[in-house]
Amino acid sequence: MNIVTRVADRTLVFACSASLLGLLAVVMAGVVSRALDRPVVWSDELSRFLMVWLSFLGWTLATRNHAHIRVGLVLDRLPPRAQRVVEAAIQAITGSIGLAFIWYGLTLTGRNTGVQAVTMPIPAGLLYVPLIFTGVVMALEGYVRAWRHLGGAPYLGYGDGDAP
Amino acid sequence: MTLLMSYICAGWIVTILIGVPLLSSMLIASFAFVVLGGLPPEIIPQKVARSVDSFPIVAAPLFILMGNIMNSAGITDRIFVFAKAVVGWLRGGLCHANIIASVIFAGMAGSAVAEAGALGTIEIKAMTDDGYDPELAAAVSAASATIGPIIPPSLPMVIYGVTADVSIGRLFLAGLLPGLLMAAALMAMVVYIARKLDLPRTPFPTMAQVWVALRDSFWALMTPVVLLAGMFSGYFTPTEAAAVATCYALFLGIFVYKGFDLRSLPVLLRQTAETTGVVMGLVMAAGAFGWCMSLSGIPQKLGPLLVEVLGNPILFLLAVNIFLLAIGCFIEALAAMLILVPILAPAAAALGIDPVQFGVVFVLNLMIGTITPPVGVVLFITARIAKVSFEVMSRAILPWLVPLIFVLLVVTFWPPLTLTLPKLLMP
Numbered sequence: 001m002n003i004v005t006r007v008a009d010r011t012l013v014f015a016c017s018a019s020l021l022g023l024l025a026v027v028m029a030g031v032v033s034r035a036l037d038r039p040v041v042w043s044d045e046l047s048r049f050l051m052v053w054l055s056f057l058g059w060t061l062a063t064r065n066h067a068h069i070r071v072g073l074v075l076d077r078l079p080p081r082a083q084r085v086v087e088a089a090i091q092a093i094t095g096s097i098g099l100a101f102i103w104y105g106l107t108l109t110g111r112n113t114g115v116q117a118v119t120m121p122i123p124a125g126l127l128y129v130p131l132i133f134t135g136v137v138m139a140l141e142g143y144v145r146a147w148r149h150l151g152g153a154p155y156l157g158y159g160d161g162d163a164p
Numbered sequence: 165m166t167l168l169m170s171y172i173c174a175g176w177i178v179t180i181l182i183g184v185p186l187l188s189s190m191l192i193a194s195f196a197f198v199v200l201g202g203l204p205p206e207i208i209p210q211k212v213a214r215s216v217d218s219f220p221i222v223a224a225p226l227f228i229l230m231g232n233i234m235n236s237a238g239i240t241d242r243i244f245v246f247a248k249a250v251v252g253w254l255r256g257g258l259c260h261a262n263i264i265a266s267v268i269f270a271g272m273a274g275s276a277v278a279e280a281g282a283l284g285t286i287e288i289k290a291m292t293d294d295g296y297d298p299e300l301a302a303a304v305s306a307a308s309a310t311i312g313p314i315i316p317p318s319l320p321m322v323i324y325g326v327t328a329d330v331s332i333g334r335l336f337l338a339g340l341l342p343g344l345l346m347a348a349a350l351m352a353m354v355v356y357i358a359r360k361l362d363l364p365r366t367p368f369p370t371m372a373q374v375w376v377a378l379r380d381s382f383w384a385l386m387t388p389v390v391l392l393a394g395m396f397s398g399y400f401t402p403t404e405a406a407a408v409a410t411c412y413a414l415f416l417g418i419f420v421y422k423g424f425d426l427r428s429l430p431v432l433l434r435q436t437a438e439t440t441g442v443v444m445g446l447v448m449a450a451g452a453f454g455w456c457m458s459l460s461g462i463p464q465k466l467g468p469l470l471v472e473v474l475g476n477p478i479l480f481l482l483a484v485n486i487f488l489l490a491i492g493c494f495i496e497a498l499a500a501m502l503i504l505v506p507i508l509a510p511a512a513a514a515l516g517i518d519p520v521q522f523g524v525v526f527v528l529n530l531m532i533g534t535i536t537p538p539v540g541v542v543l544f545i546t547a548r549i550a551k552v553s554f555e556v557m558s559r560a561i562l563p564w565l566v567p568l569i570f571v572l573l574v575v576t577f578w579p580p581l582t583l584t585l586p587k588l589l590m591p
Contacts, residue, residue: 016437017430020225027222027407031400048217054225055216055448058441059187061434067442068185069496071538072554075183090184097191104209127217131209 009064012137016061019054023047042119049117049127056130060137063094080154088149095142101135165201169460172197186496186539190449197456208452215451215502216444219403220322224447224498225440226406227275227319230413231282232432234272234384237417237424240286242381243268248290249377252366256358258294259304260351262287266308267347270315271388272409274322274402276497276534277443279312280305280542281549288550295364299560300357302550306542306557307350307564310531315343317391317405320527323501328509330519332402334586336395338520342528342575342582349567357563383420387412443496443541450499454506463507470511477515481522481576484508485529489569492533496541500530521582525575532568535561 030043062068075086105128112125149155176193180186194208234240247264254260269283284305291301313320316336325332357363369377378385390412391405400408417424457463474480491500505526512522534542537558547557575581 013430013434013437017433020229020433020437020440023222024226024229024407024410027226027404028411031404031408035399044219047222048219051216051218051222051225052213054437054440055444056213056441058225058437058439059445059448060441061438062441062445065438067438068187068445069442069539069541069544070183070185071180072183073538074181086182090182090188093184093192094188097188097195100195100205101209104206107206108210108213128209128213131213 012057012061012064016054016057019050019057023050023054026050045117045119049122052127053130056134060134063134063137063141075155083155084149084152087155088146091142091146091149093142095139095146098135098138098140098142101131101138103135105129105131105135165460166462166465168200169197169457169462172200172456180539187445187449190446190453190499194449194452194456197460201459203459207455211452211455212448215448218326220326221319221444221447221498223274223317223319223322223403223406224443225436226410227273227278228281228439228443229432229436230406230410231269231273231275231278232436233410233413233417233424235282235285236428236432237413237421239384239413239416239421239423240265240269240283242377242384242421244283244286244290246377246381246385248366249369249374253368254355254358255365256354256361256363257365258287258291258296259300259354259358259363262291262301262304263308263311263347263350263354266305266311267315267344268385268388270312270343271317272391272413273312274317274319274406276309276312276531276542277439277545280309280545281439284309284546284549288546292550298550299552299556300361302546302552302557303560303564304350304354305549306535306540306546306561307568308347309542309546310528310535310568311343311346311350313527313531314339314346314524316340317395317402317409318527319406320497320501320530321523322402323498324505324523324527327501327505328519328523330523331586331590333396334520334590335523336402337585337589338524338582339527340585342524342571345574345581346568346571349571350564353564353567383416443498446496446499447502450495450502454503457503458506467507467511467514470508471514474515477512477517478577480512480515481517481525484512484525485572485576488526488529489532489536492530493536493539495533495539497527497530497534500533501526518579518583520586521575521579524582525572528568528572528575532565532572535568536565537561 026043026047029040033040108128109125113123115124117124172193176189179189195205198205198207244265247261251260251264265283269279273279287305288301292298316339321335322332325335391409394400395402395405474483513519534540543557547554
């Protein structure tokens with residue numbers, strides 16, 4: 001299981017880096033091609049696709065690292081047992097949002113697969129694919145953590161994630 | 165629908181206070197609205213994805229990447245050393261240098277998150293090494309980071325311009341003088357605090373020392389010139405300026421200063437992606453929640469109601485300031501913008517307030533929101549860098565809010581501060 005998690009995390013980090021570098025390259029391609037008076041038509045649309053992918057991949061990475069911002073005013077002051085129960089509930093809710101993302105991500109991707117992007121020969125459904133993998137990570141992360149907290153694992157607060 | 169949304173908003177605030185991540189709390193509220201309102205739930209994931217399917221927002225990760233590259237290449241170091249050579253001899257010199265460096269960096273980066281993450285790391289380390297309290301170092305860095313999106317280029321101004329249909333060029337020009345006034349006001353606060361805490365100063369520099377600092381940082385200091393010249397001559401758009409700035413930082417780091425190690429790139433890309441995920445996650449969830457809000461009819465009712473009840477522009481702007489400062493405590497700035505611009509911008513226009521001035525008021529309010537607890541993103545970042553608790557940071561930032569709120573009031577009640585430059589240069 002550890003090897004699977006490690007490979008998945010490394011793949012996630014690689015995908016994040018690739019989409020970020022891709023985004024930079026595509027935006028620059030738009031600037032340079034315009035300066036050379038041979039503007040490319042796909043740079044705007046492709047950069048928007050990459051932006052959606054990068055945002056979801058970054059969201060997933062932040063989910064793995066528990067880096068999403070939260071307010072600890074109440075939770076940090078509860079007794080340890082109550083903290084575990086509330087945190088388990090919060091994680092279970094996150095997991096359920098993940099399940100909704102998987103289901104509706106599949107629906108939206110399927111529905112838009114036949115529609116082509118305006119300037120590129122790729123299906124518009126690709127825009128919704130990241131909903132599925134973000135949903136998978138949110139669901140796994142949420143339910144596994146909820147289970148651990150109910151089993152006695154302490155609440156450690158903001159940023160107690162496992163990713164590299 | 166309006167009543168349903170009112171109940172959901174109350175529940176949403178409760179979930180935030182309980183400790184549900186902000187992102188999840190907005191998604192729960194959005195799903196609750198569509199399910200209880202009898203709408204198809206798949207609208208929410210669709211709105212989430214579509215919220216960042218926008219070209220102007222592409223600048224956000226690129227500004228963050230640029231900041232990280234500048235840090236790793238030692239470019240932010242050079243900027244800080246230059247600022248220290250110019251104002252370090254004043255009492256509390258590193259606080260002054262912190263603010264001057266932020267003004268210079270503001271001309272390169274358009275995001276307070278990028279500025280706090282990049283420059284904040286250097287500034288906080290330099291200040292703590294020199295014996296300053298970490299919470300003071302973090303608080304000055306957080307407060308000065310808010311100058312970033314006021315002085316052009318600015319990501320929030322781009323988002324405001326696109327959402328409210330206002331000229332981004334005019335908004336950029338309008339932010340310049342308020343940004344400089346923010347720096348002056350923060351430096352005045354440093355003078356007061358430095359006397360009170362008897363902060364140290366460095367010896368008065370010789371001309372040779374200033375010359376060396378200027379020579380070492382010259383090409384870094386030229387970044388704002390390159391960006392502004394490129395944008396106003398039409399070679400690239402404000403959004404593309406972020407990509408150009410990133411490439412310029414890479415070029416300086418690899419070829420000019422030779423301080424950038426390409427092997428550090430994977431770590432920088434990972435850090436940038438994670439910060440992007442945190443910020444964009446909030447923007448995406450806010451996109452869905454903002455859509456629910458507009459469907460509930462609250463904006464359509466609230467806008468005219470505000471105009472009718474408040475009646476005159478001064479009262480309206482004052483109420484908007486109080487409202488945005490309060491909202492900024494609970495919602496991330498870009499996210500708040502997506503939800504609130506469609507409500508407030510038409511109401512301001514109906515009262516005859518210049519949309520450019522209103523844009524600066526709006527952005528400045530939300531930037532102050534990034535350093536106010538409990539949901540100040542910039543406060544979170546600087547607290548983590550300085551390794552101080554969020555509670556300690558929340559107290560340390562309080563005195564620094566005073567000069568920023570003073571500038572906000574000047575921007576609100578004295579339109580020439582924002583409108584003179586746009587009228588002069590873009591009539």
